Amino acid sequence: MRTVLVTGTGGAGRTTVAAATALAAAREGQRTLLLTADPDGTPEALLGIGPLRSAPGRSADRLPWSVPVELAPGLWAARVVTDEWFRGELTALQDRGHGLLDMLGATPLDGEELTAPPGVETIALLRALRAAQTAPPGAGWDVLVVDMPPAPDTVALLALPEQLRRYLRRLMPAERQAARALRPMLAQLAGVPMPAQKLYETAERWERELAAVQGVMESEATTVRLVVDPGPLADRALRTARAGLALHGCRVEAVIANRLLPTGSSDPWLAALSGQQQAALKELYEQWAPAVPVLELPHLGRDPHGIGDAQGGGDAQGGGDPRGAGGPHGGGDPYGAGGPRPADPRPMDPRAADPGAGGGARRATAGLAALASAVGAPGARPDRPAPDPWTVEDRLADDGVLLWRLPLPGADRDGLGLVRRGDELIVTVGPFHRVLPLPSALRRCTVSGAGLREGWLQVRFTPDPDLWPKRL
Numbered sequence: 001m002r003t004v005l006v007t008g009t010g011g012a013g014r015t016t017v018a019a020a021t022a023l024a025a026a027r028e029g030q031r032t033l034l035l036t037a038d039p040d041g042t043p044e045a046l047l048g049i050g051p052l053r054s055a056p057g058r059s060a061d062r063l064p065w066s067v068p069v070e071l072a073p074g075l076w077a078a079r080v081v082t083d084e085w086f087r088g089e090l091t092a093l094q095d096r097g098h099g100l101l102d103m104l105g106a107t108p109l110d111g112e113e114l115t116a117p118p119g120v121e122t123i124a125l126l127r128a129l130r131a132a133q134t135a136p137p138g139a140g141w142d143v144l145v146v147d148m149p150p151a152p153d154t155v156a157l158l159a160l161p162e163q164l165r166r167y168l169r170r171l172m173p174a175e176r177q178a179a180r181a182l183r184p185m186l187a188q189l190a191g192v193p194m195p196a197q198k199l200y201e202t203a204e205r206w207e208r209e210l211a212a213v214q215g216v217m218e219s220e221a222t223t224v225r226l227v228v229d230p231g232p233l234a235d236r237a238l239r240t241a242r243a244g245l246a247l248h249g250c251r252v253e254a255v256i257a258n259r260l261l262p263t264g265s266s267d268p269w270l271a272a273l274s275g276q277q278q279a280a281l282k283e284l285y286e287q288w289a290p291a292v293p294v295l296e297l298p299h300l301g302r303d304p305h306g307i308g309d310a311q312g313g314g315d316a317q318g319g320g321d322p323r324g325a326g327g328p329h330g331g332g333d334p335y336g337a338g339g340p341r342p343a344d345p346r347p348m349d350p351r352a353a354d355p356g357a358g359g360g361a362r363r364a365t366a367g368l369a370a371l372a373s374a375v376g377a378p379g380a381r382p383d384r385p386a387p388d389p390w391t392v393e394d395r396l397a398d399d400g401v402l403l404w405r406l407p408l409p410g411a412d413r414d415g416l417g418l419v420r421r422g423d424e425l426i427v428t429v430g431p432f433h434r435v436l437p438l439p440s441a442l443r444r445c446t447v448s449g450a451g452l453r454e455g456w457l458q459v460r461f462t463p464d465p466d467l468w469p470k471r472l
Helices: 014-027 042-047 082-096 098-104 120-133 151-171 176-190 197-217 232-247 268-288 369-375 440-444
Strands: 002-008 032-036 069-072 075-079 143-147 222-228 252-260 294-298 391-395 401-407 416-421 424-429 432-437 445-453 456-463
Touching: 002 014, 002 151, 002 232, 002 252, 014 032, 014 042, 014 069, 014 075, 014 143, 014 222, 014 252, 014 369, 032 120, 042 075, 082 120, 120 143, 120 151, 120 197, 151 197, 151 232, 151 432, 222 232, 232 252, 232 268, 232 424, 232 432, 252 268, 268 294, 294 369, 401 440, 416 445, 440 445
Parallel strands: 002 143, 002 222, 032 075, 032 143, 222 252, 252 294
Antiparallel strands: 069 075, 391 401, 401 456, 416 424, 424 432, 445 456
16 A cells, blocks of 8 residues: 655644645546544644544444545545544453452453543554555555645654564563463462463564554655644754664655745745745755755645635636746756655735635635645555665675665754664654664774764774684
8 A cells, every 4th residue: 555644843734744645646647545533623724624533333343544535536535533433442451451450459441431542642653554454456546645644753753663572572582482381370479360361462462563663664655744833943844854764774756845936026025924935945945855845835825715716707626727847946857757846936925815805806716626736646666675774785895894784864963862772773863762782793893983974974893703603
């Protein structure tokens, strides 16, 4: 399955871009599911539909999202139902651990009294990503577009499966198999029953589920679209997000500059805001293009409402006019034939949607259809594990070191930290960190230095004479 995770800076229009991306995919004949975890009703208002409600039946038997609503041919929308999923999971966990609860004298909680605590929405969203990949043949989707939280929360979410698996391995290592065999004897010595076998089985089930979710994140078919409202404050946030995504091996397929104001306005207030956006937009092209396309979406004059909502005689199905050649700051065509292209580089004046502002003759096409052509459908990618981005360069002959190179675009030296811990290297980039297992050759070496050059972290390892194989 092709999976597109749409995130970005806060308030940049992630939900709008996610919906437009899903619509573009559906227009190409792909069965597409738009999945959101936003609980405040914004997606329903944007899509012009009623509330997304949970399916009837027992919580444990339901998928972790609401009943999908068909928005257009080939396009469905659903919401992650965090509360219902949490009740079902905790109730099932109590059933598996009833022996331990009895030993502790605890009274199980009823589903009706359970409320999902903060943070559970992250686990529910990961579970939904996994469930979407395992739909039975003929009943699933070709493309999954996920309306993710803001970029820092998304990076933390994508890192969670690997972190939790590491915790499980530390807390319940393989040696626990021996403890299972000793459980009857330990129960006689202690005079109380030991935890039930189902608790161990639950941990194993969590390990399998987390491994499957991590496999989705690490697949070449999973990519990220970053949405930004160009401006001086957003630039710093986007740099941090880029470094965090690179640290965890996430592939960014496009940066989308949203809500661009018109240029060349005679209104000094509007011209100043537009000039600020254009300066930030130029920096986006310098930082990202041509390796990652930068797509431009115009300000529509008002929030989109519905799939094909159009004011006046605008073309609700044709959308924006992607004109060609890489936008005002690009040269040539970095998007490739048939690929997603930037929107009209001359955005609509937001006042044009207001007849009282002197622009009544020029009405806006303000539905999602106006943006779908501009953002473009996600291209085809193989659903297989992505290659490891970390590389080891042999410089033993020239410099006597092995060089481990890690791509970290967007990182800066002030926010970078490295700690060697046994056979692992703990890398910190701003608010994010990751524990990386060292390749086998580097485990027999000592760290002799590190540097950040042109977006690459280069760590130098010197062979340890006591551990390195001796030459004969």
